Amino acid sequence: MDDATPAAESDPVNPFTQVPIEIVISVGKSRPLVRDLLKLQADSVLPLDRRVDDPVELYVGGRLIARGELQELEGEQAGQLAVRLTEVASLSGGL
Known part of the structure; x- marks a missing residue:
């Protein structure tokens, strides 16, 4: 097994390695008054x-898992947004 490949990726017996998850990217929050929202x-x-220029936050299931910077892809995917990770939570303690 290649040292750069995590065990979960190379384990054909573990069906969870093929399950997609949704990652929510938070760029910020706003708290307008209802009267302003209605306008x-x-x-x-x-x-x-x-x-x-502030970092964005990545959440899975409401839990903060990473922070990163928004970037625009180039080439065939020009104009599409992406996130370059700058911090990643550890499995034991978070960010």
Whole structure:
């Protein structure tokens, strides 16, 4: 077995290695008053609690698993957003 390949990826007996999971990427939050929310329409701007250069957070099942930076892909996938990970939670203790 290659040292760079995690055991879970190379284990054909473990069916969980083939189950997709959803990762939620959080870029920020907003807490408008309901009266302000009711005024929103096309072209309204809703400010977030983060700046463009701030890290985004990655969640699985509501649990923070990593942080990263938004990037735009190039080549055939130009214009598509991606996340470059800068911090990853350990299996034992989180970030």
